[in-house]
Amino acid sequence: MGRDGRGPLLTRPRRIGRVVGGSVSGGLEVRLDAEVSVEEMGIGRFVTVEGDRRRFLCLVTDVKLKSVSEQVASVPPDYDDPFIARVMGGITTYGVLQVLPTLILPAAPEEPPEPVKTVPAHFSPVYEATAEDLAAVYGDEREAHNFRVGSPLEMPEVPLCIDIRRLVERSNGVFGKSGTGKSFLTRLLLLGIIRSGLASVLVFDMHNEYGWKAEDKARRAEVKGLRQLYRSSVVVFTLDEESSRRRGVRYDSVVEIGYDELEIDDLLLLAEPLHLSGRAPDLMAALERYYGRDWLGRFLGLEDPAERDKLARELGFASSVVGALYQSLGRLKRLNFLKPKADSRAVDLLLGYLRTGRSVVLEFGRTNDLLAYMLVANVLTRRIHRHYVEAKERFLGGAGEDPRPLVVVIEEAHKFLSPAVAQHTIFGTIAREMRKYNVTLLVVDQRPSGIDEEVMSQLGTRIICSLDNEKDLESVLTGVAGRSELRTLLARLDTRQQALVLGHAVPIPTPIRVRDYDETLYRALGTAEAGTLDLERDLFGDGAP
Amino acid sequence: MRALKVGEVVETATSRFTAHCYELHGAPPLGSLVRTGPPGRPVFGLVAAVRTASIDPGRRPVARGREEADPEEIFRQNPHLAQLFRTEFEAVIVGYAENGAVRQTLPPTPPRIHDFVYLCTPQEVTGFTERLDFLGLLLEQASPAPVDELVAAALRQAAGHRPAPEEFLVRAGRELARLLAPNPVRLQLLLRRLKGGA
Numbered sequence A: 001m002g003r004d005g006r007g008p009l010l011t012r013p014r015r016i017g018r019v020v021g022g023s024v025s026g027g028l029e030v031r032l033d034a035e036v037s038v039e040e041m042g043i044g045r046f047v048t049v050e051g052d053r054r055r056f057l058c059l060v061t062d063v064k065l066k067s068v069s070e071q072v073a074s075v076p077p078d079y080d081d082p083f084i085a086r087v088m089g090g091i092t093t094y095g096v097l098q099v100l101p102t103l104i105l106p107a108a109p110e111e112p113p114e115p116v117k118t119v120p121a122h123f124s125p126v127y128e129a130t131a132e133d134l135a136a137v138y139g140d141e142r143e144a145h146n147f148r149v150g151s152p153l154e155m156p157e158v159p160l161c162i163d164i165r166r167l168v169e170r171s172n173g174v175f176g177k178s179g180t181g182k183s184f185l186t187r188l189l190l191l192g193i194i195r196s197g198l199a200s201v202l203v204f205d206m207h208n209e210y211g212w213k214a215e216d217k218a219r220r221a222e223v224k225g226l227r228q229l230y231r232s233s234v235v236v237f238t239l240d241e242e243s244s245r246r247r248g249v250r251y252d253s254v255v256e257i258g259y260d261e262l263e264i265d266d267l268l269l270l271a272e273p274l275h276l277s278g279r280a281p282d283l284m285a286a287l288e289r290y291y292g293r294d295w296l297g298r299f300l301g302l303e304d305p306a307e308r309d310k311l312a313r314e315l316g317f318a319s320s321v322v323g324a325l326y327q328s329l330g331r332l333k334r335l336n337f338l339k340p341k342a343d344s345r346a347v348d349l350l351l352g353y354l355r356t357g358r359s360v361v362l363e364f365g366r367t368n369d370l371l372a373y374m375l376v377a378n379v380l381t382r383r384i385h386r387h388y389v390e391a392k393e394r395f396l397g398g399a400g401e402d403p404r405p406l407v408v409v410i411e412e413a414h415k416f417l418s419p420a421v422a423q424h425t426i427f428g429t430i431a432r433e434m435r436k437y438n439v440t441l442l443v444v445d446q447r448p449s450g451i452d453e454e455v456m457s458q459l460g461t462r463i464i465c466s467l468d469n470e471k472d473l474e475s476v477l478t479g480v481a482g483r484s485e486l487r488t489l490l491a492r493l494d495t496r497q498q499a500l501v502l503g504h505a506v507p508i509p510t511p512i513r514v515r516d517y518d519e520t521l522y523r524a525l526g527t528a529e530a531g532t533l534d535l536e537r538d539l540f541g542d543g544a545p
Numbered sequence B: 001m002r003a004l005k006v007g008e009v010v011e012t013a014t015s016r017f018t019a020h021c022y023e024l025h026g027a028p029p030l031g032s033l034v035r036t037g038p039p040g041r042p043v044f045g046l047v048a049a050v051r052t053a054s055i056d057p058g059r060r061p062v063a064r065g066r067e068e069a070d071p072e073e074i075f076r077q078n079p080h081l082a083q084l085f086r087t088e089f090e091a092v093i094v095g096y097a098e099n100g101a102v103r104q105t106l107p108p109t110p111p112r113i114h115d116f117v118y119l120c121t122p123q124e125v126t127g128f129t130e131r132l133d134f135l136g137l138l139l140e141q142a143s144p145a146p147v148d149e150l151v152a153a154a155l156r157q158a159a160g161h162r163p164a165p166e167e168f169l170v171r172a173g174r175e176l177a178r179l180l181a182p183n184p185v186r187l188q189l190l191l192r193r194l195k196g197g198a
Helices: A070-074 A082-088 A131-138 A182-196 A241-246 A264-269 A280-291 A295-300 A305-315 A319-334 A345-355 A370-396 A413-417 A426-433 A453-458 A470-476 A483-491 A519-531 A536-540 B072-077 B122-128 B134-139 B147-160 B165-179 B184-195
Strands: A015-023 A027-032 A046-050 A055-067 A093-105 A125-128 A146-152 A160-163 A172-175 A200-205 A213-216 A221-224 A234-238 A359-363 A406-411 A439-445 A461-464 A498-503 A510-514 B004-012 B016-021 B033-036 B043-054 B085-098 B101-103 B116-119
Touching: A015 A093, A027 A046, A027 A055, A046 A093, A046 A131, A055 A070, A055 A131, A055 A483, A070 B184, A082 B165, A082 B184, A093 A131, A131 A160, A146 A182, A172 A182, A172 A470, A182 A200, A182 A213, A182 A406, A182 A439, A182 A510, A182 A519, A200 A345, A200 A370, A234 A241, A234 A345, A264 A280, A264 A370, A280 A295, A280 A305, A280 A319, A295 A319, A305 A319, A345 A359, A345 A370, A370 A406, A370 A413, A370 A426, A370 A439, A406 A413, A406 A426, A413 A426, A413 A439, A426 A439, A426 A453, A453 A470, A470 A483, A483 A498, B016 B033, B016 B043, B033 B085, B033 B122, B033 B147, B043 B147, B085 B134, B122 B147, B134 B147, B134 B165, B147 B165, B147 B184, B165 B184
Parallel strands: A172 A439, A172 A461, A200 A359, A200 A406, A234 A359, A406 A439
Antiparallel strands: A015 A027, A015 A125, A027 A093, A046 A055, A046 A125, A055 A093, A146 A160, A146 A510, A213 A221, A461 A498, A498 A510, B004 B016, B004 B116, B016 B085, B033 B043, B033 B116, B043 B085, B085 B101
């Protein structure tokens, strides 16, 4: 039987070399056997080292060419002669792998892998890692809480899973420069979360690519969104009814937000796009005191400049300051979903869906500018968070149920979580309080260096696609052991379909080839659908569409 | 196939011995594996240097073949000549066997005078060269012949007795590459000599 009891080991893993030196911190040096070509051994591959008593799982982080003496390089042998090349290759000149010991593999399948505290002895043999080795570490994909996100680099036949239970315990991040497949990866993670039934998802879908369908630009094909794949557990809300209808999206409800739902902090978050002046915060506070809760609607109703001047005198502000604020806040009028008096039932409905364990995608339609996005995401999330805090407190007080965990997905996250605004937005709060109230974030971003360091350090799992800005690379690896090796790996990732996963949901930092988003995936999800919630009936009875 | 008896030990030391051949010009080729000593503990050597000279160091041969078309004719016409000269070869010891196991290291005691010397059969050669530890012993010798020539000749012969000579030469070449790693120029020259016989 194989090590995990899954059946016989068909082939003994191939030996590729022996350990010739190294350290726990700096990694091991493995001299390749003469028969093994350096070209077979890319970085990101997994190998196992058979020590005297333990087996180590290691990740290849570098491949080097070495020779026994400098003379070989200065008087090169006649490698055109196949005999001489065969004899000297691998002996006089040879390949060395730099490998990072990541875990000690368990002796029995039921034990967990242990962290590495030592290195294998000199000349321990090194083998290619097998699917069994990786399943012992990453978990078996047949268990519902393990979701296959891809395969190790250069080992496409081996499934590699992340643990959704651990993923939803903390806030997480998906990073990568544009065009690296962040949204495909995010959609994949969301499918994994929904499939597991462990949490609900709320997506602020700026570019309308999660709900119904999206376009795969590389393959020029349409791919299915969450709603198409998990019909009964995903609801689509829209801010732009007309756009959704034109795109043929089946939306469930239209969201509107009333002026009275906006708080001063929400507007301060938008200081930049609204061009708010330095005096604006004081003035808004004064307006709120003066008019009460509906201050914004009433202030924007002052269309006559004379009335505004009168107000300025009463509040003791210069009329130019009041005029400037009126101009700035006037920009909100072009946001169609903002209404002086909004029908707030949509938001209650959204909350209701989340409460019953469904996931919600909020499409922005054509209103996909940053101003609208930040405003809506912040306002809605604050309300939802407040609701969760209350529910959780009730639960802790012995009344009601523990609210179902919620993952909130935001794009362009550096705008919400930059050091300047992270203190003010609800997202900063959620990231910092971790999972205290069962709400966590999934931030999707291309400029991780713009995100507040404290928030960054709270992210449980980071999934990093190709990045080339130095600052961004630095920032995504904050607080991670083995940074320099990971950086080398990260810099070598393909710009498509490859990513580095590190943190809470994986036992070790792992470079992956992201699985294809295609029919095979749809089928794999289909077989798991039994495990998801079917609330259509609960909510609407048997007459549901 | 029985091993051919070629001569007797006439001079012996820890790392080498000299054998007198029964036949004039009857020494095995350079690099051949020979065996001597008692059957229970044979000592193996490689033919490293062959010498044929007058039995009496004071009497040098004179040229006799002015009228002959073939040098063999000289011996036919003067049969006593074969008695006036002798052929000797020096062998470098590369191992011995004890209780049936081959050890590629120097024997505790050298062969004795008048031990018979046999040319090993192909089976004995392939058996002995299954392991290549003797190469290390050989390369350290101040052999009477240029060591690298001896190594190349011995390995070519051993390869020739095998069904896949190329594979054997690659294996031997890799062993040499390990031993001569600090000296790649010498290694490469040696490898070229090896290949010459493949």
